[in-house]
Amino acid sequence: MISTGNDIVALKAINVARTKQQNFYSKIITDSEKALYDEQFSDGLPFEQFIWLAWSVKESVFKYLQRIDPELVFSPSKIKVIELAVPSAKSLSHFEGRDFNEQTVYKGIVDFSPHTFYSRTIISDDFIFSVVSHTNNFERVLWGIKKIDSTDADDQSKAVRVFALAMLNTLFPGTQLEIDKNSHSCPIILKNEVETPVPISLAHHDQYVAYSFQISP
C-alpha cells in the first residue's frame, strides 16, 4: 500500500539551548545518528537543525506507516537516518510543488526495520520540512508549505485543509473533494463523500502548515 508522510518544524518555536542538551536530543536520535552528524555535518549544519531534521523525518515515517498500521507506536529511536546528502544550493524559490529540486534539499535514507524509506528535507531560515516515500523517486509527490497568522491548533487544522484542497482542486477539477479523518485519525481525501485512494499527510507547527500527497501513475 502506498502512503505518504510529512512534517514541519517552525524554527522560531524550538528551544535551541534545550535541543542541544544531551538528555533532550538523546530522546530523538540514536548514537549512530549522532556519529553520522559528528563525522559528516558538524562543519556546516547547526546541531539543533540536524536534530529537528531527524525528528521531522522520523515523524514523517511514522505518519506514512500509521495509515497502514493504525496501532503503530511512534518510536523515534527505532527509526534511523542512515544516510544524508546535503544540498548543493540553499535557495528556496517556491513553497509548493511536485517533486523536489534535488539541488536544494537534504536527501536521506531511513531505516525502520524491515522497511527502508527515502526522505527529502527543506531547511529554510524559518522551518524544516520533510517528506518521506517508499521509493527514491518523488515525481508523484506533491507538497506545500504555508505561513499562516494563527498558532491556534484548530485554525492550523482548517488552514492546512484549505491549502491542500486548493492544490487538489487544480489537479482534479470539477470534482467535489473534501479532507476528513478516518476512524484512526489519519487524514483522508473524500470524493463525493467516498474515500479516494490518494494518501495525504498534514502537518502544522506554530505559524507553519504543510501537506504532502502521492498521486497514482
Place this chain on the structure above:
Amino acid sequence: MTREETLNELKKVIAPYTVNKEMLAGINDQTDLIRDLKINSANLVDIIIDAEAKYDIEIDYDSADKMTNVGSCLDVITEKINQK
C-alpha cells in the same frame, strides 16, 4: 505519592504545552496528549524531559514511546518512581 497526586503534578508539567486549559483541568487516563490536548508532537520530548526533572526519574526510550495519553504517562512515571 498517590496516583491523584502524580496526576496533579503531571498537569503542571503539561500546562506550558497546551492552550486547552479547560480540558487540562478535567483530564483522565484516556485523555490523548495530541488529539485531545492539542499538544504539538514536537513538544512531546519537552514533556518527557520536564517529567524526568519534576519526579527525579529517568525515562528510557521504550517507556517514552508509551507516553501518548495521561494514563500511560502516569503508569510510566509511577513505575519509574517505584524503581528509585
